[in-house]
Amino acid sequence: MSVQNTAVVGAGTMGNGIAHVFALHRYDVVLIDLDEALLEDARGTIERNLSRQVDKEVITPDEKAAALGRIALASDTAKGVQSADLVVEAVPEEQSIKADVFRTLDEHTPGEAILASNTSSISITWIADQTERPDQVVGMHFFNPVPVMTLVEVVRGQRTSDATFDTVADVAEDLEKNPVEVEDYPGFVSNRVLMPMINEAIFCVMQGVAEPEDIDTVMELGMNHPMGPLTLADFIGLDVCLQILEVLHDELGEDKYRPCPLLRRKVTAGQLGRKTGKGFFEYE
Structure with a gap:
């Protein structure tokens, strides 16, 4: 599956970092949060972090401007994910919150879309069971600060398909990260x-x-x-x-x-x- 349009649900520290790396690596990304003030703060954080990369000559000013231009903000999850090929959930580590998010994603994303969670400890198999597409649910565990840390744990749920796993691992490599395959046990490896x-x-x-x-x-x-x-x-x-x-x-x-x-x-x-x-x- 080809991934171009992405969405990140949750505009906190991890969510804005994930949106940052997607946009910098030429993926269109919708950053979603119910809190509109948090969304604006997240955009400001991304802009400051991109500026630091310019100052360190990691990227050029044009690359910064292009990355910012690829980021859209949305406070309505259902509308924000309608065109997404890949969604990464980065909401707080509470099962009830994640369950609500994944039910919404399952209902409003395209049928072929992959649903990933940045959870650091909650079972991917359990998260997948909140949807009607468990074979298209996978863990994509980034590390803080996301623009700097190169590891991504790609976590296989019990029913995650090879195609889903391979697509997400390929995306992680395209983000200049090092994907490591991990099975779905509490806490994963890290x-x-x-x-x-x-x-x-x-x-x-x-x-x-x-x-x-x-x-x-x-x-x-x-x-x-x-x-x-x-x-x-x-x-x-x-x-x-x-x-x-x-x-x-x-x-x-x-x-x-x-x-x-x-x-x-x-x-x-x-x-x-x-x-x-x-x-x-x-x-x-």
Whole structure:
């Protein structure tokens, strides 16, 4: 299947990043969100990020202008996806929200359209079951910041067809990403490995093993990680980390995925990391 027209549902950090890379790589894209103010903010974010790429001489001013010209905004999902060959969902990690989105997509996209989810932990098989086209549903898990990170986990649901998988993997390569085939198990590969490490770092803080700065330094200098686990947790969002750990714990039933009580406390207090100005560290 040939993909030219794309749509991204959800204009948050991941959604605007995905729209950015689609537009920069010559795909027409409709960025969709019910919140019109968030849509305008997302367009501003994309323009600023493209400008940074111009400043770094990664792209030219003409390429920036062309990319912006390929992005349309829509607050009506049904209308925004009517011509889409590929839709990527990037809404919050809540099953009820994703179920509503995929039922809408199934009803209003062309019959041959592929429906992809950027979910980091929810079952693609379950998401596909919300539609009448489970063979055309696939995981397309990008990483933040999307314009910079080159990995995409392409996740096969139980009924994802080879044609669907191959098309999405080809699109990922066209976006200059590295697609990795992953089967549909909780947390896929990335978060099944990453989240227990982050969770254990939080337990170290709670138990007074070391200060957050020192825990990150151990992992950066001792394990050659580019970013410490607590800084990374703040970057991802502590609420997102908690949601993923809850899915892993519920689905796999293993105590090693039990979210640290300190993580729950920070999320309850609204200390979610960079996006709120405070998590394990403070930010302007």
